[in-house]
Amino acid sequence: MPSEEQVRARIETLTAAIEQQKQVLKDLEEQRCAAQSELNTIIAPIARLPVEISTDILLQSLPTPGTWAAVTELERVCRQWRAIVLCTPIFWTSINDEGIPPPAFPDILATWLERGQELPVSLVLQDADLSMFTYKAAGIQEYAFRVRNLELRGVGDQELRAIAFDFPVLSSLTLAETNCSPKVLLEVLHGAPNLANLNVLEGCSLSWDPHPVPMTHLNIQSLRCEGADTLDLDYLTLPSLRLLSISQCDEFGMNDLRRFLTRSNPPLRFLHMGVQAVDKVEWIVPSLKLVPGLLDFEVQLCGSPVTFFDLFRNDHDLLPELRSIVLDARDHHVLPSGYQGMMDFLYHRRELLRSLRMLIPKKEEAFFLANADVREFQERGMHIHIGTEDRNFVPDL
Template identity: 30%
Template sequence: MTLRKTETEMSVADLEARIAKLSVEIDVQKDVLKKLEQDKVLAQRQLNTMRDPVARLPFEISSEIFVQSLAPFPKPGASHVPMLLLNICNGWSAIALSTPTLWAAMHIASPCSEGIEELLLVWIEPARNRPLSILLDGCLDESAAAIVWRHGRLLNHLEIDPDGFSDYTRINLFGDVTPGPLPLLETLTIRNSNWDTAPEFSGPQVLELLRLTPNLDECILDGIHPVCDLEAIAEVHAIPNLRRLMFGAHGRCPDSDDDLLRYLTLPALQTLHLSMRYGSADDLFSFLQRSSPPLQDLVIGEAWGPIDLVRLHECLTLMPSLTRFELWGGSHVFVPDFLSALTDSTLLLNLRSLILHLDAHNITDSFWMTLLRALSARRTQLQMVNIGLTDLKPSRKPAGSLLDEFRGLVADGMQINITADKSNLMHD
């Protein structure tokens, strides 16, 4: 009878053979385990899909939900949409990467963090050459400017907020890069959101930006003052398609240096918000005469001083299409002259809205009479009149008989609001 060899009696060759056999069996079991893990992942995905309401929706709806969760200028990083969506599940990642709109906007903070250029290239790839929207804020270092202008041909919306500078620091919008044409740019906003500082902006650089944008529709310069080196500009720039030029944010008194208007011809302009802090009625007249724009909305932000009535009449004559006029802080000289001009039925035939923000210190009894005459002359044209007064003393309120006259215009269909300290005199 042959006895089985004990392990101590096994030869080296026998042990090596056994180890090889065990290794093969282990590899087989690893393959089995790997297959089981893959099957589990697949089953889990299928279960997630059945439970996930987004995954059950048509792609177009899921994609639109993701787009609605997007900030106007999303920040790069794993904790922000759209990159956050890549870390939820494979289904969400596939939807996000197949939605170019998610990747067509970006917030670039300056100075740039390390690796931002590589990240931007990865970010833009899923955008598939979609027009880009970029917010560039901070100290505007050279690398940040280079990133923006390198993709200038795809820029559709550009907002620049050079925060972090002290007073009278000269802002370099371009860095060391010379921007090329910006054929897709439709909106350009340059703002100084730090009201405690007044950095200087280069007039030639701002005008060069405008010159590179043949399809620009809207330009907002908010809190931009002073604008320097305008004396170095030798020519007037024509921007053929610009429809909205605002020297300040919408809904506020314009606050930017509007001397740039002297160097622009804007034949398509419909909306113009001026501070008049630096310019004059002569500058406005020259611009209107040069551009002949179809102006519809005019906002003037600073008090005009005394101006020649003939020149005022000429300015109004050059705005026949104007439908809305808004004045902030008009002087006690200009406002009565303007209201008196409105009694001329040949001027501003299309004016529908009149908005005045006035300091009540300049209000007199003659003002209320002049206002009444102007509105009465326009009773068939004007639809809405808002008069906002600050620091109105009881002695400067219109007499009751005058208020009755205003209410008579309201009865004829004109909407009139005369507000002071949150109260409407028309309702008293």
């Protein structure tokens, strides 16, 4: 029978052998992982791409602006992607707060923007009640000096006031589904002296104010208003405006537009108008005479384009610098007089006009071909599209 010492010695020997086998197994596991990584590199082309190309692919795969969840998901795919995401500041310069619990927003934003280093920031803030929105405002205040693009969705006066900070580099402000007063909106604009683009989208409603306090903003170059109740131009003077888009001019008021252009005297180059009342087409003329340097003109008509072309037939000096015109009459029949007016328009504008795009119903194709021949203008190098959105009825030369 073995002694106690002999049994203890055998146990120690077995324990040492077990530990040795564990180390051998661990080494084999590591070697297998290394071999698997090597195999992945061989069979997966993306793993062999230069870091710069992989980074660009990942950036292109993100929504704009990137949501918090989207970027964090990229981190979890593999170690290579995580390394790329964490060491590339541009991944952390654009954030949509969708899915972020409001109380956690300040800390997440701080971490996010720290990784973005000193680059400018783009933010999208979603609807939240005031008590929750204050968390977002608290997070933004410290970094307002870096915000270049800001989009607000579903906010009201109180939320706008909560973020009426100084935004010295803010270049673009977008409001969507927002219900606020012009007074509060102007407070935000006062804090953004370098704002260049203001977008007031469909679903916004600005409360009417009988005593507006006008504001002159010296830097806004682009103003887009969508919907019937978006923005009252009587509140604003924009002397640097180069692009103006108003989707519903009948609701907007042609007189308001004329007063705005008279007051601002902007170097306007692009104008988009939605004229939905047939009897108001001729009301455009006083406004157009105030922007003689206009280069691009888009009009969405409620009625036939006959009346529209008559505006230019009666005044050949209207918009003398015009280079491109888009006429959306896709829901209306064009009479022969309409095509005659179009031909007259093209003839008198043939020296400078480079492009005409007129959208008409599909059923109009044969009628158009029977009443208009635009080959002369095509031969001069003018681009002409007359037809549906995706089909040009104009024959090729």
